[in-house]
Amino acid sequence: MVNIAVLVSGGGTNLQALIDAQQAGSIPNGRIAVVVASNPNAYAIERAAKAGIPSVVLRKKDYNTEQEYTDALTAELEARGIGLIVLAGFMTVLSAAFCSRYENRIINVHPSLIPAFCGDGYYGLHVHEAALAKGVKVSGATVHFVNAVTDGGPIIAQKAVCVEPDDTPETLQKRIMAQAEHILLPQAVSLFCDGRLLVENNIVRVTD
Numbered sequence: 001m002v003n004i005a006v007l008v009s010g011g012g013t014n015l016q017a018l019i020d021a022q023q024a025g026s027i028p029n030g031r032i033a034v035v036v037a038s039n040p041n042a043y044a045i046e047r048a049a050k051a052g053i054p055s056v057v058l059r060k061k062d063y064n065t066e067q068e069y070t071d072a073l074t075a076e077l078e079a080r081g082i083g084l085i086v087l088a089g090f091m092t093v094l095s096a097a098f099c100s101r102y103e104n105r106i107i108n109v110h111p112s113l114i115p116a117f118c119g120d121g122y123y124g125l126h127v128h129e130a131a132l133a134k135g136v137k138v139s140g141a142t143v144h145f146v147n148a149v150t151d152g153g154p155i156i157a158q159k160a161v162c163v164e165p166d167d168t169p170e171t172l173q174k175r176i177m178a179q180a181e182h183i184l185l186p187q188a189v190s191l192f193c194d195g196r197l198l199v200e201n202n203i204v205r206v207t208d
Contacts, residue, residue: 002083002193003033005076007090012044013177014088014109014185019051021186030193033080036073038092060092070098084192087146088185091123096148104154104199106146107192109185111176113158114142118151128169128176139163139172141180143188145199154204156188156197 006015015035021027035048035055048055056076063069077085087108099106110127112118117130117139131139140160145153159180163172191197191206198205 002030003081004030004084004086004189004193005034005036005080005082006032006044006048006086006088007036007038007092008042008044008088009038009091010042010044010089012042012047012088014181015044016047017182018086018088018186018189019047019053021190023051026186027190027193029195030084030189033082034076036076038090044088066095067097070095074098074101084189086185086189093150094146099146099148103147104145104197106153107156107185107188108144108146108151108153109181110142110144110151111139111173111181112142113138113140113160114144114151114155118142120150122151125169125173128172131163132167132169132172137163139176141176141184143184145204154199154202156191156204157184159184 006018008015018032022032032053035044035053037045037055037057038059040057045055058073060069063072085102085106110118112127112131117127138160140158142158143156147153161176161179196207198207
């Protein structure tokens with residue numbers, strides 16, 4: 001059984017998708033052991049409480065240095081025997097040392113089809129604003145492993161979502177969440193916990 005830590009900053013809809021999948025038995029070899037929030041007012045904390053999952057608040061600004069924050073986060077994860085870290089709308093940048101320590105054990109979901117609309121500055125509604133400004137007809141979501149390069153880790157799965165002519169950033173965001181993010185993320189987590197994700201030369205292969 002893989003102990004999972006879900007890192008959040010806001011409403012926690014992707015966390016809820018993981019909780020729902022776990023409760024439905026769709027992640028048989030993993031369990032959410034802790035939710036780590038960067039914001040004490042994040043609604044995701046309430047979602048965790050309703051599901052009986054412990055939560056911890058760690059704010060980077062409460063630490064004098066990035067190393068102190070990284071040490072505190074690492075201590076929380078190690079104390080719970082965490083084998084997989086899931087970034088679910090987590091707005092805090094993780095250090096290169098942290099990413100290296102947990103290489104191919106950190107999964108993130110990004111609301112575009114990487115390599116489109118990704119990297120520094122592309123987060124939240126900014127991604128969808130950029131997609132609409134470009135006039136793309138298809139967008140979507142990508143689940144990937146995390147490394148020191150923003151949105152640069154090996155891609156696990158992607159799903160396309162059509163852009164409608166009257167879309168706003170908000171409507172596109174909601175559709176991508178419902179049709180892609182909330183589906184792909186639990187699937188990727190389950191595959192990881194089943195030991196079926198193999199990374200070779202920065203390419204992810206799903207094994208039998």
